[in-house]
Amino acid sequence: MSHLPALVDGFLTTLALVALSFTGAFALGLVVVVLRIGPLGVLRAVGTGYVETFQNIPLLVWLVLFVFGLPEVGVRFPLFTTAVVVISLYEAAYVAEALRSGVNTVAQGQGEAARALGLTFGQTLRHVVVPQAARRVVQPLGNIGIALTMNTSLAAVAGVVELTASANRVNLVEALPIPIFVGAGLCYALLAAGIGGLAGLLERRLAT
Amino acid sequence: MMFDPPGPRGRRRSRVATAVSVLVVLALVVVAVRRFDAAGQLELAKWRPFLTWPVWRYLLTGLWATVLAAAAVFALASVAGLGLAFGRMSAFPWPFRAYVEVMRTIPVLLLIYVVLFVLPAYGLDLPLFWKLVLPLAFSHAAQFAEIFRAGVLAVDRGQGEAGASLGLTHAQNMRLVVLPQAVRNVLPSLVSQTVGLLKDTALGYVVSYLELLQSGRVLANFNHLLIQTFLVVALVYLVVNASLSKLARYLEARSARSAR
Numbered sequence: 001m002s003h004l005p006a007l008v009d010g011f012l013t014t015l016a017l018v019a020l021s022f023t024g025a026f027a028l029g030l031v032v033v034v035l036r037i038g039p040l041g042v043l044r045a046v047g048t049g050y051v052e053t054f055q056n057i058p059l060l061v062w063l064v065l066f067v068f069g070l071p072e073v074g075v076r077f078p079l080f081t082t083a084v085v086v087i088s089l090y091e092a093a094y095v096a097e098a099l100r101s102g103v104n105t106v107a108q109g110q111g112e113a114a115r116a117l118g119l120t121f122g123q124t125l126r127h128v129v130v131p132q133a134a135r136r137v138v139q140p141l142g143n144i145g146i147a148l149t150m151n152t153s154l155a156a157v158a159g160v161v162e163l164t165a166s167a168n169r170v171n172l173v174e175a176l177p178i179p180i181f182v183g184a185g186l187c188y189a190l191l192a193a194g195i196g197g198l199a200g201l202l203e204r205r206l207a208t
Numbered sequence: 209m210m211f212d213p214p215g216p217r218g219r220r221r222s223r224v225a226t227a228v229s230v231l232v233v234l235a236l237v238v239v240a241v242r243r244f245d246a247a248g249q250l251e252l253a254k255w256r257p258f259l260t261w262p263v264w265r266y267l268l269t270g271l272w273a274t275v276l277a278a279a280a281v282f283a284l285a286s287v288a289g290l291g292l293a294f295g296r297m298s299a300f301p302w303p304f305r306a307y308v309e310v311m312r313t314i315p316v317l318l319l320i321y322v323v324l325f326v327l328p329a330y331g332l333d334l335p336l337f338w339k340l341v342l343p344l345a346f347s348h349a350a351q352f353a354e355i356f357r358a359g360v361l362a363v364d365r366g367q368g369e370a371g372a373s374l375g376l377t378h379a380q381n382m383r384l385v386v387l388p389q390a391v392r393n394v395l396p397s398l399v400s401q402t403v404g405l406l407k408d409t410a411l412g413y414v415v416s417y418l419e420l421l422q423s424g425r426v427l428a429n430f431n432h433l434l435i436q437t438f439l440v441v442a443l444v445y446l447v448v449n450a451s452l453s454k455l456a457r458y459l460e461a462r463s464a465r466s467a468r
Binding site: 039040041042043046052053055056057058059060061062064065068069072073074075146149150151152153154156157164167168171172175177178181184185188189191192193 | 214222225230243244249312313315317318325326329407411413425434435438439446
């Protein structure tokens with residue numbers, strides 16, 4: 001197959017999309033969850049609004065808005081960057097919800113005890129809640145990572161030549177649908193298995 | 209709650225922090241609005257078409273197509289999912305388990321491309337509606353299966369045992385005792401899954417089935433109001449899905465109350 005390099009390129013692009021978007025989504029999700037559980041009413045509303053907006057509008061709509069809409073107001077980024085930004089923004093809402101339900105699994109008494117000891121909100125989070133919640137959010141975050149991997153395929157619609165797009169292009173030339181699409185499916189399954197394995201490893205490492 | 213009710217100094221501090229964060233949010237909004245204004249995207253003429261009935265009739269027709277597609281996916285995926293869930297709890301769980309695991313790790317878009325570009329090569333050219341609905345149903349069936357399985361497993365074991373001791377057959381027991389309780393358990397998850405499903409119908413954009421997003425694209429090509437059209441489309445999605453999410457939260461709160 002002379003088009004193997006194109007498929008490998010697509011796979012590497014998907015890999016880069018996944019790695020960068022997940023990093024972005026995690027960082028932003030952390031900020032949003034701190035807003036959502038924090039003591040400031042305005043910021044709680046901002047956090048809730050963020051999660052609601054991004055969870056209730058399809059990723060494809062966000063991609064179309066950012067990729068085709070932003071140039072109309074004079075904001076231009078490379079396609080790949082835009083895709084990473086949009087997927088990060090979108091998945092951050094899910095990361096924030098996963099982190100929040102992790103925090104909620106920590107018994108209320110723990111937070112109360114921390115306050116009784118005079119710890120501030122930040123100290124309570126850092127020393128009491130996060131160490132206990134960390135282990136419980138690993139699996140949900142792994143699932144978000146897998147969903148994110150699947151969602152990076154939507155970047156193909158916006159014109160990023162990642163794995164799905166390159167499989168489609170190569171198939172249009174070579175007309176070997178079964179090996180190409182099964183191969184692409186296997187690559188995604190491999191990525192998902194890798195993320196699942198990583199999550200399992202991390203979970204065991206965090207077990208105390 | 210991870211913070212005490214604040215005292216006088218805390219209240220003052222939080223008032224200051226509130227003011228600062230409101231200012232930051234406002235500043236962001238102002239920057240965005242000025243950006244739009246500088247590009248001439250705020251002119252009234254560019255928004256006025258969205259106050260007219262023909263435009264809305266067109267978009268609402270798209271929304272109706274979205275709802276139809278979502279309903280078809282829901283019907284197919286929930287029936288298939290129920291079958292898969294029982295398959296996974298039967299004596300031969302592995303083929304069903306394999307299906308669920310495989311579907312979880314294949315993007316829907318890849319399935320859609322298969323239906324769009326591969327099947328026609330083998331002489332199977334489906335109507336547009338099914339080109340969108342079938343791949344989504346295959347993919348969501350796996351997720352429905354997991355939801356139903358969790359629901360059945362959450363029903364107290366004693367319920368099934370009581371049914372069996374009354375002489376119900378396995379099928380009767382499932383139908384009359386276990387399933388009704390399971391469905392009640394999973395109602396909130398089913399509604400939130402519906403939100404995901406509705407969002408996935410936006411892939412009609414790829415198969416050019418005229419649902420809401422694709423209608424938006426056609427409209428934007430026609431009126432050249434790209435940003436305005438897609439913002440309105442996004443707003444419609446937001447209203448519909450936020451209502452569904454709210455319903456899910458309400459159902460959850462209700463079942464949490466009745467469990468106590």
